[in-house]
Amino acid sequence: MSDWTAYYAATAGGGPRDTLLHGLSLWQGAPGAAVDLGCGTGRDTLELLERGWEVLATDAEAEALVELRQRVPAALGCRLHTRHARFETLVLDRYDLVNASFSLPFCAPAHFPTLWAQITAATRQGGLLCGQLLGTRDSWANRGVTVVDAAELAELLRGWEVLHHREEEEDGHTAVGKPKHWHIHHLVLRRQ
Numbered sequence: 347m348s349d350w351t352a353y354y355a356a357t358a359g360g361g362p363r364d365t366l367l368h369g370l371s372l373w374q375g376a377p378g379a380a381v382d383l384g385c386g387t388g389r390d391t392l393e394l395l396e397r398g399w400e401v402l403a404t405d406a407e408a409e410a411l412v413e414l415r416q417r418v419p420a421a422l423g424c425r426l427h428t429r430h431a432r433f434e435t436l437v438l439d440r441y442d443l444v445n446a447s448f449s450l451p452f453c454a455p456a457h458f459p460t461l462w463a464q465i466t467a468a469t470r471q472g473g474l475l476c477g478q479l480l481g482t483r484d485s486w487a488n489r490g491v492t493v494v495d496a497a498e499l500a501e502l503l504r505g506w507e508v509l510h511h512r513e514e515e516e517d518g519h520t521a522v523g524k525p526k527h528w529h530i531h532h533l534v535l536r537r538q
């Protein structure tokens with residue numbers, strides 16, 4: 347059991363994230379190499395595998411990777427690679443698609459600039475980044491997660507073409523039903 351066990355149970359039936367589906371709809375080449383950062387139990391990894399991608403799935407929780415392995419059909423397993431690693435120590439290769447659904451905010455704020463620079467360097471020219479960042483009005487902003495203000499986001503987007511940016515702000519709930527104010531930047535970016 348980890349802090350994420352209840353989240354994994356609550357989201358077990360979830361399909362791929364809209365940001366990934368949006369990115370895939372814009373991808374014109376053959377399926378390539380992808381990394382799914384903070385993959386959880388693999389809702390997006392599974393979609394990538396089903397569409398023929400080679401996927402490195404990474405997460406800080408071993409439990410998530412075990413569940414992911416269990417849900418991937420044997421025929422797709424040969425294109426799945428998993429790595430049990432935290433963002434703060436992760437080493438990346440080069441990818442056509444970097445997916446990071448609701449995961450990057452959990453990188454320690456002091457390390458986030460390094461992680462973003464690594465992601466930028468790891469994404470091939472023309473490659474995609476799909477995922478979310480949290481804004482400063484998110485109610486987790488004072489709980490040690492990484493949030494970005496408008497100027498910081500603009501700086502992060504240098505070197506990327508913005509294919510999709512939807513800013514969402516609302517009172518809602520977490521996946522496990524706790525009240526929360528959400529301030530989310532949903533992003534699909536193309537490396538220039």
Ligand SMILES: C[S@@+](CC[C@H](N)C(=O)[O-])C[C@H]1O[C@@H](n2cnc3c(N)ncnc32)[C@H](O)[C@@H]1O
Binds near residue numbers: 350389434447449453
């Ligand atoms: C909100 S979940 C998102 C999981 C999945 N991508 C999804 O869309 O449902 C965040 C994931 O990030 C992982 N995570 C949290 N902190 C992390 C860190 N410092 N390094 C790597 N992964 C981390 C958690 O274990 C969890 O699986």
